[in-house]
Amino acid sequence: MIKTLITPENTHVSLEVPASFVGKQVEIIAFTIDESVDESVEQDRILTHYVSQKSLEKDWLTNEEDEAWQNL
Template identity: 50%
Template sequence: MIRTLLKPDNQNISIRLPENFVGKQVEVIAFTVEETQQQELTFDKPVGHFASENVLSKDWLSAEEDEAWQDL
């Protein structure tokens, strides 16, 4: 893996790959450092959609829960 930071002075970027990369599929991703810093800030907030179904099922799969939703 190769990782580097650069500040281009125009819209063209040229990279030189190691010889063992030749003939292999290589992924190139470009984004600004500011974008990654903003994304890191959003991960500091708790997000409920990452809770696993296994954990949530302890509350969902109960006789009390079934009774509460039976009329829907």
């Protein structure tokens, strides 16, 4: 993976890729920095997932739940 920041001086941008990329599909995404997702927001989403998981374990990881789902 290659990640870099540029400030274009016109509407044309040239990109060099490593030799190992030749012959392979390469995805190129361009957006302005103010359009990107704030990393702290993304980190909060990940933390929320883990906190929710601990909370839900209390209800989901029970013998009753195991019995209810055993035939699926």
